[in-house]
Amino acid sequence: MDHSPTPRTPAAPPAGRYSRTDDRAADRKLRIAAVVCGVLFLGLIAWLGGSYLLRETKLNGTVPTFQAVSDTELQLQLSVRKSDGTAGVCTVRSQGADGAVVGQSDFQVPAAGSSYVEVVTLRTTARGTTAELLGCTPGKK
Template identity: 45%
Template sequence: MTQPPAGRYGRSVSDDARKDRQLRVAGAVLGVGFIALLCWFGFSYVSEASTVSGELIKSRPVSDTEVEAHLEVRKESDVTGVCSLRALDYDRAEVGRADFTFEAGETRVDRVVTLETTRRAHAAQLVGCHPSEG
């Protein structure tokens, strides 16, 4: 049997097979990448469960040397958490900083803390929360 002239009647069967193989490889690579991404997100979600998170609900200056801050902290009940706050003046310069410890035993702590300052502060800012190292 004779072969038709190349390119005259469309692509040959071998061209179609090569394209199909390339599509399968590309699909497999994308599928593996997607599964790896899902695993990474799942691991970060699970590992985040053992962290301490906090939210600054509100703050207000109570004197020229103190600021009150209302904190809500979430953590595991067997973890002692530490949250760092800083006080800022009207120019956003730092005028005070302190760490506040939240003992193990509760999963959600709602507390008003007082932060000492070197001069009149305008607001408090939550720097971050983390498990205690000791």
């Protein structure tokens, strides 16, 4: 009789007891798909919100150029895109070299036309080094 040990193969785990690697891969793919869908959903919400806000803003203004003509005056170009028939007010300020506000004023935007471009003069208490549009608000109807 031969008493040599016979090689045994390890017993397989019971079926369904442990997660298979295929299940892990499927779970990972589902997580990635969920993250991608979440990011796309947030992007859609941001885009819709931004387009709503831009559509609702009746006056969109900029100050493309400005020039300090003296220590007490700043000339600037005020450019406003707007809905035809919408009047309003745009507020512009200037700061000095030290960052202090040296001038601030409201400029009326007439209702006629869909755009308004005008060179306006801002009075300052010292030489202005900036011209900043703080915002435009539609007039009350």
